Amino acid sequence: MELAAEIAAYRDGRGDPGRLVGEFRRALLLAPLADGPDGGLVSAVSGGIRWLYAFTDEEALARFAEARGESGREWPYLAILGARLVDAVVPQVDGPAGVAVNVADEDESMLFPPVAGIVPDARAVDIVDIVDGVAPDSRGAVA
Template structure:
């Protein structure tokens, strides 16, 4: 039995370390200006003028840490030769204002062309306002 208790304790410690590491990354993202490409107009890949992507029923605003990360995304999309318009937005403003304005469950994907080096900020408690968090009773209310 002590071995089983130790395994549970170890798993709990790993989970807690992961939560703390995510909280640090989230805090850094909230304080950092990021580049948000502007969509070409109404369509499935734009939300209020911002470039978005849908994944498993959740919309994500695409954000990039710098022009090189945006360029990697453009090349991966096969659109590296075109001009990409973007605006610089503070991460906190994306999470606190842009996400709730979308009207459907929405998060932010940072540097999505960078694989494991990218980051996803999902629409959950502690990341987005509770009123639009999908894991809060009453959250995401009024969303289509």
């Protein structure tokens, strides 16, 4: 099953969390590139989490552009596997980060938060390492 269909099934109560995450990791996603001198991927911060935007196809990206009132410009993007996005890109982000898939689509949108089983354990906000009785700060360094 493709990721968009797996998301729809999960949102409809027929999905399986493990199957959903597996499909996300196998999916080729389109991550729009940010304009400006800093570059990088288009993202937003909400609730203290940086959400990287990713889309299952060009049509989903076009709906996002339209929802932002920016459908009249080109949207360059990086085609990347979901696994590579969370395993290689998320660890490079300063602070907690997750992936927001198809955010402009009511039935095919899904957040993949920075928790164990989705992002690397070192970046998961639900895992607390204790070193000599001291928890790490948000960068993973022991305070």
